[in-house]
Amino acid sequence: xxxxxxxxxxSGDLTRRKLIPALYQLFRKQRLPDxxxxxxxxRTAMTDDEFRDLLRxxxxxxxxxxxxxxxxxxxxxxxxxxPGDLGESDSMGRLxxxxxxxxxxxxxxxxxxxATLPQxxxxxxxxMGEWNMAGEASGARRLVVEKPFGRDxxxxxxxxxxxxxxxxxxxxxxIDHYLGKETVQNLLVLRxxxxxxxxxxxxxxxxxxxxTVAESLDVGSRGRYYDQSGVLRDMxxxxxxxxxxxxxxxAPVRFEADLVRDEKVKVLQALRPISTSEIGEATxxxxxxxxxxxxxxxxxxxxxxxxVVRCCLDNWRWKDVPFYLRxxxxxxxxxxxxxxxxxxxxxxxxxxxQGSPLDANRLVVQxxxxxxxxxxxxxxxxxxxxxxxxxxxxxxxxxxFPAGMPDAYQRLLLDVLHGDxxxxxxxxxxxxxxxxxxxxxxxxxxxxxxxLYLYPKGNWGPIxxxxxxxxxxxxxxxxxPVLH
Numbered sequence: 001x002x003x004x005x006x007x008x009x010x011s012g013d014l015t016r017r018k019l020i021p022a023l024y025q026l027f028r029k030q031r032l033p034d035x036x037x038x039x040x041x042x043r044t045a046m047t048d049d050e051f052r053d054l055l056r057x058x059x060x061x062x063x064x065x066x067x068x069x070x071x072x073x074x075x076x077x078x079x080x081x082x083p084g085d086l087g088e089s090d091s092m093g094r095l096x097x098x099x100x101x102x103x104x105x106x107x108x109x110x111x112x113x114x115a116t117l118p119q120x121x122x123x124x125x126x127x128m129g130e131w132n133m134a135g136e137a138s139g140a141r142r143l144v145v146e147k148p149f150g151r152d153x154x155x156x157x158x159x160x161x162x163x164x165x166x167x168x169x170x171x172x173x174x175i176d177h178y179l180g181k182e183t184v185q186n187l188l189v190l191r192x193x194x195x196x197x198x199x200x201x202x203x204x205x206x207x208x209x210x211x212t213v214a215e216s217l218d219v220g221s222r223g224r225y226y227d228q229s230g231v232l233r234d235m236x237x238x239x240x241x242x243x244x245x246x247x248x249x250x251a252p253v254r255f256e257a258d259l260v261r262d263e264k265v266k267v268l269q270a271l272r273p274i275s276t277s278e279i280g281e282a283t284x285x286x287x288x289x290x291x292x293x294x295x296x297x298x299x300x301x302x303x304x305x306x307x308v309v310r311c312c313l314d315n316w317r318w319k320d321v322p323f324y325l326r327x328x329x330x331x332x333x334x335x336x337x338x339x340x341x342x343x344x345x346x347x348x349x350x351x352x353x354q355g356s357p358l359d360a361n362r363l364v365v366q367x368x369x370x371x372x373x374x375x376x377x378x379x380x381x382x383x384x385x386x387x388x389x390x391x392x393x394x395x396x397x398x399x400x401f402p403a404g405m406p407d408a409y410q411r412l413l414l415d416v417l418h419g420d421x422x423x424x425x426x427x428x429x430x431x432x433x434x435x436x437x438x439x440x441x442x443x444x445x446x447x448x449x450x451x452l453y454l455y456p457k458g459n460w461g462p463i464x465x466x467x468x469x470x471x472x473x474x475x476x477x478x479x480x481p482v483l484h
Contacts, residue, residue: 024075109139110142
């Protein structure tokens with residue numbers, strides 16, 4: 001069966017930087033189902049050839065040495081363009097007829113990718129419903145929705161309701177590109193394909209878990225958007241909670257989409273809500289110095305560019321093990337990592353230089369940019385009595401697999417074409433995530449809100465974040481990844 005990918009918002013940044021380069025790489029590797037047609041749809045007036053020329057330049061830029069002109073020319077023959085206004089039903093009708101013309105009456109799996117502004121999702125879905133574009137009489141129909149999926153629980157529920165009026169849940173793929181990263185998928189393999197970790201992956205041996213998504217860049221030209229969003233909406237509701245679910249979930253019976261997502265949802269169901277009275281002791285919020293100087297940012301903005309949330313899971317495995325979720329802009333470096341901090345030994349025979357339980361074993365999963373896994377453990381320093389030092393076993397993807405890491409969108413787009421929703425969010429998952437985040441947002445806008453601490457660019461957030469964790473007898477693992 002042939003495949004057709006219709007990209008809404010085809011002249012936008014996401015299409016040029018991520019989607020087309022990813023599809024080109026899949027074609028180059030001969031992994032794209034044959035035949036696969038790609039049809040761009042946006043308001044910009046272009047012909048097929050003009051669209052192909054535009055994408056050739058941007059794909060060359062983002063593919064670097066992996067770009068091959070002959071391969072691109074062959075790939076470009078599968079790219080088409082249909083101008084139209086997403087807000088007009090007639091434009092959607094013209095797109096529908098163009099897709100049918102290209103498919104020539106043959107059965108075809110069709111993917112609709114919403115690479116548009118989130119406020120256009122509802123309009124696009126309603127118009128697709130008017131033209132019966134979700135009907136599967138002539139092949140599977142799938143809808144891909146980019147984040148953000150709503151801006152709170154109410155809007156997420158409304159969007160789910162609208163989508164479900166046209167598409168069944170098994171046709172909907174809510175995408176989070178973090179789940180397409182090789183290291184995130186490798187975390188599942190690390191846990192469920194190796195017998196040495198599972199006996200330790202619980203409250204008896206784990207002291208706490210740190211999940212950090214640090215960004216070195218500030219908000220730049222996105223000030224107007226970011227001031228209405230903030231770090232909780234931008235990073236926590238999707239990326240950080242997704243990483244927590246992967247870290248904390250139980251093993252599914254089989255690696256199938258619904259079974260995997262069932263286990264992820266159970267993590268959210270076990271997530272203890274944070275009440276307004278607890279908000280000061282369970283969260284820290286900050287804003288980098290100079291944030292209010294960005295265009296579009298209010299002069300007295302209280303929007304957080306940095307946040308820490310302490311999460312507790314009330315289940316058998318993780319009871320009383322805190323998960324510290326942390327993210328921020330303008331930090332020391334770009335790094336996404338998961339730190340499993342194990343408990344100290346029950347009785348110390350030796351003293352480290354620091355003499356501190358913080359030197360207990362830890363497992364560090366580096367998601368990006370230096371993808372890999374480190375196991376930290378104590379060893380004796382040679383010719384120094386019984387002096388101990390923390391050292392590590394270090395696995396690096398770039399050493400073991402020098403061919404390089406594929407972009408996350410390659411895996412996710414291929415999964416959509418094959419109908420595998422294992423790495424995509426389900427409607428109940430999205431709503432449970434917002435149900436946890438909404439009360440924090442409300443508390444941060446109430447008289448009970450904790451202070452908004454300022455921090456200089458290039459640090460690991462406000463010093464109060466380190467003090468807050470130290471008061472709990474713990475310490476952040478703030479180490480920038482080593483790049484070669």
